Amino acid sequence: MEVTRAVITAAGRGARQYPAADTVQKAMLPLVDRDGLTKPVLQIIAEEAIESGIEEICVVCAPGDEAVYRQQFRNYASLLQTIKSDDLAVEQARRFVELEQRLRFAVQSEPEGYGHAVWCARPFVGDQPCLLLLSDHVYVSSETRRCVRQLIDLAAAEGCAVSAVQATREHLINQYGTLSGRRLPENPEVYLIDEIIEKPNPTLAELRLQVSGLRAGHYLCFFGMHVLTPAVFELLDDLVRRDVRELGSIQLTTALNALAARERYLALETRGSRFNLGVRFGMVEAQIALALAGSDRDRILSLLLESIVRVEQAAIR
Numbered sequence: 001m002e003v004t005r006a007v008i009t010a011a012g013r014g015a016r017q018y019p020a021a022d023t024v025q026k027a028m029l030p031l032v033d034r035d036g037l038t039k040p041v042l043q044i045i046a047e048e049a050i051e052s053g054i055e056e057i058c059v060v061c062a063p064g065d066e067a068v069y070r071q072q073f074r075n076y077a078s079l080l081q082t083i084k085s086d087d088l089a090v091e092q093a094r095r096f097v098e099l100e101q102r103l104r105f106a107v108q109s110e111p112e113g114y115g116h117a118v119w120c121a122r123p124f125v126g127d128q129p130c131l132l133l134l135s136d137h138v139y140v141s142s143e144t145r146r147c148v149r150q151l152i153d154l155a156a157a158e159g160c161a162v163s164a165v166q167a168t169r170e171h172l173i174n175q176y177g178t179l180s181g182r183r184l185p186e187n188p189e190v191y192l193i194d195e196i197i198e199k200p201n202p203t204l205a206e207l208r209l210q211v212s213g214l215r216a217g218h219y220l221c222f223f224g225m226h227v228l229t230p231a232v233f234e235l236l237d238d239l240v241r242r243d244v245r246e247l248g249s250i251q252l253t254t255a256l257n258a259l260a261a262r263e264r265y266l267a268l269e270t271r272g273s274r275f276n277l278g279v280r281f282g283m284v285e286a287q288i289a290l291a292l293a294g295s296d297r298d299r300i301l302s303l304l305l306e307s308i309v310r311v312e313q314a315a316i317r
Contacts, residue, residue, distance in 0.1 A: 001159045003129050003152050003227055004055040007121040008045060010135035011062045011108040012278075025065060026277075027135040028072055031287050034294035037092055040076075041277065042069075044290075045133055046099055052149040054131060058104045058124040060117045066105040073100040113249025118228075119236040127230050129155070137224035138286050140293045141272035148225060154190065154268050155227035161259060163193070164223035164270040167214050174199050175279070176221035177253045180209045181267055188213070191220065191267040193260045198246055198253040220267060223274050232259055 010027045027042040039047075046057055061069065073096050080093035106120045118132060131148065139147040147164065155162040168176060177198050181191030197209060211220050235255035238244075246254055259265050275286035291300040 001129055001156050001229075003131055003155060004053065005125060005128055006046075006049045006054045006057045006131040006133060007060060007106075007118065007125065008042070008049075008057060008133045008135050009060045009114065009117045010042065010065075011060050011111065011117050011120075012136070024072070025061075025068065027059075028069070029277075029283070031138070031283070031290060032294075034290055036294060036296060037088060039092070040072075041138065042135060043095070043099060044138055045135065046102075047095070048139060048146050048148050049131060049133065050099075050102070052131075052146050052152055054148075055102070056104060056124075057102050058106055058121045059135075060106045060108055060120050062111075063107055063109055066107070069103070069105070070100065073103075113245070113251055115236055115239060115252040115255055116250040118252055119233065119240050119250070122233045122237065125228075125230070125233060129161075129227060129229050132226040132228055134224045136277040136282075138275050138277065138290065139223075139225070139270075139272055140275070140289045141270075143271045147223070147270050147272040147274075150270055150272075151225055151227055151268055154266065158264070158266060160264040160266060161227060161229045161232065161256075162266045162268055163226045163256070165191070165220040165267045166223045166270060166274060167218045168221035170202050170205065170217045170219065173205055173219050173221055174201060175276070177256075178205055178209050178219050178221045179267060180211055181220065183211075183213055184266075189269040189271075191269070193256075193265045193267050196253045196257050196260065198251050220269070223270050224276075225270075226256075229259075229263075231263060232256065235259060235262075 028040040030038050030040055031044060033039050033044050049057060077093045077096035080089045083089040104124055106124055108117045108120045141147045151162055151164050177196055178200050179193055179196040181193045184190045195208060200209060205219055209219055232255055235258045239250050239254055244254060275289055276282050277286055
């Protein structure tokens with residue numbers, strides 16, 4: 001199975017990032033990436049996909065946002081190209097131009113839920129498998145392959161849908177889709193999915209979602225990236241047509257549960273970490289992680305340690 005198309009959902013308004021998100025789309029908020037370049041979050045996520053073999057990317061956005069995104073990319077590229085003496089600026093401008101050429105857009109006319117947002121990209125996806133990413137999650141791999149590459153490699157080898165997961169502490173599972181599954185004997189990082197529940201409470205998770213082999217008090221939660229087969233979009237189409245909702249919205253997990261009952265569907269315990277930018281201090285955590293995973297790791301670590309010492313000394317005084 002070859003995966004060359006990706007969907008990034010970015011229709012949410014980023015209420016937790018106000019007032020910054022009232023000035024610029026949350027996916028265009030800046031972070032310093034591992035290479036030391038300051039980039040919009042959308043670029044960081046898209047480059048992970050492109051470096052993993054993705055050729056085209058569809059951004060699911062709110063009405064009117066396509067023109068804003070394209071104008072922002074063109075403005076940034078135009079501004080950077082005027083700084084001819086700075087090699088990093090020239091390189092960043094080149095990346096903006098290349099990325100903008102790969103972007104397509106789909107509009108979610110009303111905020112009907114995550115599953116509905118994914119369904120809006122169906123004309124772009126067609127009858128092909130696709131990679132699905134969130135616009136407010138960034139990833140740091142703990143091996144040489146990017147997290148997206150790990151997922152695509154497994155999907156290609158197994159020829160089925162695969163979702164990335166991460167063992168997550170019990171008090172955080174109400175933020176994520178959480179699943180139960182059976183570990184594959186030949187690959188302990190891969191699970192055959194049995195059931196998925198969207199943002200369960202601990203009591204429900206203890207009853208139905210415990211997974212053998214995980215540390216006590218931990219559950220398998222979605223990592224924020226999936227390789228989807230065309231069957232998922234057929235299932236989403238049915239949910240939208242019948243207006244089937246969970247927690248008031250059309251959920252992707254409803255379709256994925258149906259998929260698990262219908263065909264082989266795997267979860268990969270990804271070697272890396274996800275950082276949710278939509279939670280309190282999420283941008284700070286992500287920025288620190290990117291900096292420590294980058295080319296200037298030693299310098300950043302030294303600066304952080306110096307800052308901690310200064311804060312502690314000030315507290316003692």
